Amino acid sequence: MRVHFITPQGYCHGVVRAMRIAKQIGDSTDGPVYGLGQMVHNRHMIDDLAEHHVDTVDGPDRLKILEQIQSGTVIFTAHGVSPQVRTRALEKGLRVIDATCPDVTRTHDLVKMLVAEGYYIVYIGRHGHPEPEGVMGNAPGRIFLVETVGEVDQLDLPEGKRAVTTQTTMSLWDTQDIIDRLKERYPDIEVYNEICTATQERQTAAVEQAKLCDVVIVVGDERSSNTNRLVDAVRERAGKPAYRVDSASEIRTEWLQGASVVGVTSGASTKTQITREVVRFLEALPDPVETR
């Protein structure tokens, strides 16, 4: 069947950089090397790192993961860590390597600056995701996490200077809805939208180019925030069916029934080789597709 390869898609500069740092440290270090959580949210990439002697240690949050590591080198992932995690790693005598994406570091610096200037901050992000955990550690008691418009309605921001900023991988459109609601409730709130350029470009391309397709396959891990936002964006903003798969083997032919053109995009941490396999699988399907 006909495949439309949506561009841009796939690896972003933050993922490429984190993987390069981690592999180089794993290959050149005597003694154990640990990734503090998943270096990027993609199991194929984690397997790849293991071949370069980087063991991934996972857990509910970065401080708890750190308590499982007693010696050696620890690598902070592209999502960044809180100052508390950084301090604890050094207290434990670990060698620390920081692979935080520069775009995430910029948000940390912004939050530190806003706190120093006395702001209360609303942070639009995902509950339980490591990036908000790291950013929010810069402003205990002064930063409030919201994920939905409904959560804005529950907020009770203290009087004073107020600002809103964002996780780098949020949906452009949902974030704007949340910001609009915040402005209704707090007209003087200052807006610092930190959705990264890579995320913006990939979401915009997916929505625009989904209009040329009957259905869209998004390749990426179920834990990858930017992958899941691509699925949401295609469904909600382009009005086209979209399905996330981790590999070609997860594609169900009933999704493609009646479709002439299938779009393919992928998350920022998806291995290019896996996406190529998905494209090859789809191109080999008959047109029209028969369900198996």
Ligand code: SF4
């Ligand atoms: S999605 Fe954006 S913020 Fe996250 S690693 Fe990639 S470039 Fe950095």
